Amino acid sequence: MNKLTSLLLVASVLALAACNNPNKYGANGGAGGAGGVGGINQGGLGDPNDPNSIAYFNQTIGDRVQFAVDQSTLSPQAQMTLTQQASWLNSHPNYTAIIEGHADEQGTREYNLALGDRRANAAKNYLVAQGVGTNRLQTVSYGKERPLAVCSDEQCYTQNRRAVTVLGAAGGV
Amino acid sequence: MTPTLALNTQSPRNDPREGNVMTFIRSLCIALALTGVAASTASGQDGPLRITITDGVIEPLPFAAPVFVAENSGAAEIAQRITQVVAADLAGTGLFREIPPSAFISPVTSFDAPVAYADWKAINAQALITGAVSAGSDGRVNVKFRLYDVFSGAPLGEGMQFGGGQGDWRRIAHKVADQIYGRITGEGPYFDSRVVYVSESGPKDARLKRLAIMDYDGANVQYLTDSSTIVLAPRFSPGGDRILYTSFETGFPRIKMMDLASVSSKALADLQGNMTFAPRFSPDGGTVVFSVSQDGNTDLYSMGLSSGQTARLTNAPSIETAPSFSPDGSQIVFESDRSGNQQLYVMPAGGGEATRISFGEGRYGTPVWSPRGDMVAFTKQNAGRFHIGVMRTDGSEERLLTSSFLDEGPTWAPNGRVIMFTREGAGAGGAAQLFYVDISGRNLTAVPMEGGASDPAWSPLLP
Numbered sequence: 001m002n003k004l005t006s007l008l009l010v011a012s013v014l015a016l017a018a019c020n021n022p023n024k025y026g027a028n029g030g031a032g033g034a035g036g037v038g039g040i041n042q043g044g045l046g047d048p049n050d051p052n053s054i055a056y057f058n059q060t061i062g063d064r065v066q067f068a069v070d071q072s073t074l075s076p077q078a079q080m081t082l083t084q085q086a087s088w089l090n091s092h093p094n095y096t097a098i099i100e101g102h103a104d105e106q107g108t109r110e111y112n113l114a115l116g117d118r119r120a121n122a123a124k125n126y127l128v129a130q131g132v133g134t135n136r137l138q139t140v141s142y143g144k145e146r147p148l149a150v151c152s153d154e155q156c157y158t159q160n161r162r163a164v165t166v167l168g169a170a171g172g173v
Numbered sequence: 174m175t176p177t178l179a180l181n182t183q184s185p186r187n188d189p190r191e192g193n194v195m196t197f198i199r200s201l202c203i204a205l206a207l208t209g210v211a212a213s214t215a216s217g218q219d220g221p222l223r224i225t226i227t228d229g230v231i232e233p234l235p236f237a238a239p240v241f242v243a244e245n246s247g248a249a250e251i252a253q254r255i256t257q258v259v260a261a262d263l264a265g266t267g268l269f270r271e272i273p274p275s276a277f278i279s280p281v282t283s284f285d286a287p288v289a290y291a292d293w294k295a296i297n298a299q300a301l302i303t304g305a306v307s308a309g310s311d312g313r314v315n316v317k318f319r320l321y322d323v324f325s326g327a328p329l330g331e332g333m334q335f336g337g338g339q340g341d342w343r344r345i346a347h348k349v350a351d352q353i354y355g356r357i358t359g360e361g362p363y364f365d366s367r368v369v370y371v372s373e374s375g376p377k378d379a380r381l382k383r384l385a386i387m388d389y390d391g392a393n394v395q396y397l398t399d400s401s402t403i404v405l406a407p408r409f410s411p412g413g414d415r416i417l418y419t420s421f422e423t424g425f426p427r428i429k430m431m432d433l434a435s436v437s438s439k440a441l442a443d444l445q446g447n448m449t450f451a452p453r454f455s456p457d458g459g460t461v462v463f464s465v466s467q468d469g470n471t472d473l474y475s476m477g478l479s480s481g482q483t484a485r486l487t488n489a490p491s492i493e494t495a496p497s498f499s500p501d502g503s504q505i506v507f508e509s510d511r512s513g514n515q516q517l518y519v520m521p522a523g524g525g526e527a528t529r530i531s532f533g534e535g536r537y538g539t540p541v542w543s544p545r546g547d548m549v550a551f552t553k554q555n556a557g558r559f560h561i562g563v564m565r566t567d568g569s570e571e572r573l574l575t576s577s578f579l580d581e582g583p584t585w586a587p588n589g590r591v592i593m594f595t596r597e598g599a600g601a602g603g604a605a606q607l608f609y610v611d612i613s614g615r616n617l618t619a620v621p622m623e624g625g626a627s628d629p630a631w632s633p634l635l636p
Contacts, residue, residue, distance in 0.1 A: 114464065114494050115492065117447065117448055117469055118469045125469070140426075140447075141448060149378075
C-alpha cells in the first residue's frame with residue numbers, strides 16, 4: 001500500500017467518522033444542517049452517479065422519508081425509498097446508520113420528541129424487515145429542535161416531518 | 174419577633190468550560206433578619222384596602238412609593254434601586270398602578286414622621302409605601318418599610334425590616350413587595366423566586382440552547398451550561414437546589430440532574446431505552462418521574478433517587494409523557510395520545526388506572542399541577558392556534574388564558590396565581606420569548622430579557 005492510498009483511506013475513514021457522530025448538532029454548536037446533510041463534509045461523499053458513494057445514497061436513492069401531520073405511518077413513497085435504502089445497506093455491509101426522527105413545530109416540545117422517536121423507529125423497523133441487521137441501525141429523535149425549513153406553513157412543515165438515514169462507518173472500518 | 178431566615182445567594186465566577194463567559198456559582202448563606210418595626214400608630218387589623226384576585230380586577234389600585242429614605246450617605250443609590258424594584262413588582266402584577274413621583278404633594282424625608290394622609294388622598298393614592306434604607310460599612314443593607322391605607326388613615330399591618338448583604342438588595346426589595354402584595358391581596362408571595370429556562374440564540378434550524386437561571390422578573394441572568402449541546406425543559410426540585418433537564422450531550426436525549434450550588438450535572442442512573450426525557454421531581458424531592466422511549470414507544474417510569482430503583486408507571490403502545498405530580502404526591506397528571514390524539518389523564522402516583530380529564534376540542538399537552546392543588550395548567554392546540562389554559566383537576570371549568578401562533582409549556586408561580594410560558598412567533602424571525610399571565614387571563618406581559626428564551630420553570634419561593 002503506497003502512501004497516497006493510505007492517506008486517502010485515512011481521509012475517507014475520517015469523513016465517515018464525521019457522519020457517524022450522532023452529536024453533530026452538538027459538537028458543531030448546532031451548525032450542522034438539519035436533515036443530516038449540511039453537517040457532513042460534502043467533499044467526502046463521492047459522486048452521486050457512483051452507486052457505491054454516500055452521495056448516491058443521500059441524493060439518488062434519497063436519505064429521508066416524510067410523514068403526515070402527527071403520523072408515523074410510512075406512505076407508499078416512503079416505503080419505496082426505504083426499500084432502496086435497505087437494498088443499498090444490504091450490499092454495503094461496512095456502513096451503519098443512525099436514523100433521525102423529526103417533527104414540525106406544530107406540537108409541544110416533549111410530545112414531538114416522542115413523535116420523532118416513533119418516526120425514526122418506523123423507518124428503522126422497515127429497514128430491518130428488509131433484511132438490514134438491527135445492530136447496524138440506531139435511532140435518535142430531535143423532536144422539533146432541528147427543522148430543515150423554517151417557514152411556518154405546510155410547504156416547510158412537510159419537509160420537517162421526516163426520518164433521515166444518516167450513514168456512518170461500521171465499527172472498526 | 175426575630176425569625177432568621179437562611180438566604181442562598183450567588184455571585185459571579187468564571188465558568189471553566191466557557192472561558193470568559195460568566196456563570197454564577199458560589200453559594201453562601203446569609204442570615205436575613207425579619208424584624209418587627211414599631212408602627213407609628215398601633216394597628217394590626219386590615220383596613221378596607223383589599224384586592225380579591227378572583228373577583229376580577231378591572232381598575233388597578235393606585236399606590237405611591239416615594240423613594241425610601243436613605244439613613245446614611247452610602248445608602249442613597251441602593252434606596253432608590255430598592256424602591257424601584259418594589260414598585261415594579263407591584264405594577265407588574267397588573268393589580269396595582271404606580272402614581273408617578275412628579276404628582277406627589279408632600280415629600281417623605283423621615284421614616285418616622287407622621288403621614289400627611291390628606292396629601293396622598295388628594296392624588297388618589299390608595300396605598301402608600303414608605304421605607305428607609307441603611308447601608309453599613311460592613312456591606313450589610315437594612316430596609317424598613319410601612320404600608321398605609323390612605324383612605325382609612327391607618328397603617329396596614331406592622332412595619333417590617335429586612336436585612337442582607339449588599340448583593341441581596343433585589344431579594345430584599347422582592348421580600349418587601351411580597352409583604353405588600355400579600356397584605357392587600359391576601360395571596361401568597363411570589364416575587365422572591367427564580368426561573369430556570371433555556372436561553373436561545375441563532376436561527377431556528379440551528380438553534381443554540383443553554384440552561385440559564387434568572388430572578389422571576391428577568392434580572393440576574395446566570396448561565397448554567399454552555400451552548401455545545403441541545404438542552405430542554407428544566408425543572409426545579411421542591412427545595413430549589415437541584416434541576417432536572419434533558420440533554421443531547423451523548424448524542425441522544427438523556428436526563429441529567431444539576432446541583433445548583435456547584436453547577437455540576439450528572440446523568441441519572443443508566444436507564445434502559447433509547448431516549449429518556451421529560452423528568453420531574455416528586456413533591457418530596459426523592460423520586461423522579463420521566464418518559465422512556467423504547468423501540469418507538471414512550472411510557473412513564475419513576476426512579477427513587479437514593480435507591481436508583483425504577484418502576485414502570487404506564488404500559489401502553491401510545492405516547493405517555495409530560496408528567497406532573499399533585500402537590501400532595503398522591504397523583505400524577507400526564508399527557509397521552511392513547512385516544513388518538515394528545516389528551517390529559519390523571520393516575521395514582523404509583524401507576525394504575527388513568528382517568529381522562531380533557532374533553533374539549535383539540536389537543537391538550539404539558540399539564541402542570543398548580544402548587545395550590547386546585548388546578549391544572551396546560552397547552553392546548555386547536556384550529557391552528559396554541560393556547561395556555563387552566564382547568565380544575567377533574568377537567569371541569571376549562572378556561573383559555575392566551576392565544577397565539579405558538580404558546581406552550583406553562584409553569585406556576587409559587588402562589589399559584591400567575592403562569593409563565595413560552596411564546597414563539599412564526600417563520601424564520603419568530604424567536605421564542607417568555608411571557609406571564611394572571612390566572613384570570615389578564616395582564617399578559619413579556620418578561621424583559623435579552624435574547625430568546627423557552628421552557629421556563631418557576632422555582633418555589635426562595636428560603
